Amino acid sequence: MKKLFTLAIGLILLTACVSAPSAPQTQPEPDSVSPTESPLTVPSAPATTGTTLYISATMHIETKFDSWPTDTEAFLNFLQQTTDAGIRWSIGGDIGWLEKADNAQEIVQRSAAMGVQWDNHAHSPNDFGKIAYILASWGVTPTGVISGFLIKDFDGLQSSYSYQGYSWSPMVIWGGVVCPGHKDGCDDFSVSLYRPTSSSQFEIHDPAGQLIKLGGGSHQLADVESLAAEIAQGQHPYPVIGYTIMVEPETYRIATSPTDDINAILAFVDRMNAYPFVRWATIADTAQAWVNAGEAAFQISE
Ligand SMILES: [Zn+2]
Secondary structure: EEEEOOOOOOHHHHHHHHHHHOOOOOOOOOHHHHOOOOOOOOOOOOOOOOOEEEEEEEEOOOHHHHOOOOHHHHHHHHHHHHHHOOEEEEEEHHHHHHHHHOOOHHHHHHHHOOOEEEEOOOOOOHHHHHHHHHHHHHOOOOOOOOOOOOOOHHHHHOEEEEEEEEEEOOOEEOEEEEOOHHHOOOEEEOEEEOOOOOOOOOOOOOOOOEEEEEEEEOHHHHHHHHHHHHHHHOOOOOEEEEEEEEEEEEOOOEEOOOOOOOOHHHHHHHOOOOOOOOEOOOOHHHHHHHOOOOOEEEEEEE
């Protein structure tokens, strides 16, 4: 992984140090902390590096039914086992699944009860309002995360979307693709946190941008391990870096990997926990940690 460019780090850090309001530190909400997770009261800055690496995990359950979790108990069991190991889930269910799958409501509600967060994953921004409404009608408040995103849609994003009187406002955009279908060259695999302000200059950070862009890397276990090794050596000296692993809901394996199943994922969690600077957090909580730490913007390209 090589560093492509760094965005106004010094100035932002300096500004943050001097003028950051004494807002209370927002830690992940207590109700979403699994009992086996290490306590969150440890100091957030490790001794060997100024960086905290927040690792999140996501899945997309698409409208096409070949990605639907057909075995409710097996699916929830996978989420429970990985949550017990410390992983914090941010899941995006598309409109067709939410509306048509018999077990969607049960999966959303029971997973939310174990701390899973539900992001807003839509292929058309027109569905944001309805997706948020459906989740809320099931008693699960959606996060402000747009989970998956066509960069060309950025300029048309509204500050809020309403459906049946329920209003939802995006705050974070996760991922970002230049073309649909995850074809070669379409996906943005950068590890990044910044505020973009337009589709045409999507990689440019502007502190005045309304939305936070979190790029979660290639989502592969091996790549986040390389990143962690680099951070341990003092590379990428940003206070908050986010990375997202991604699992396919129909196979319980890391997306596109034929081998990285739950056993590989649990072994990975153990190895990552050896790094004092690693935290497990949802996508929404990672973005919040970045805000709390002063919004040092960066983009690391793989
Ligand atoms: Zn989708």
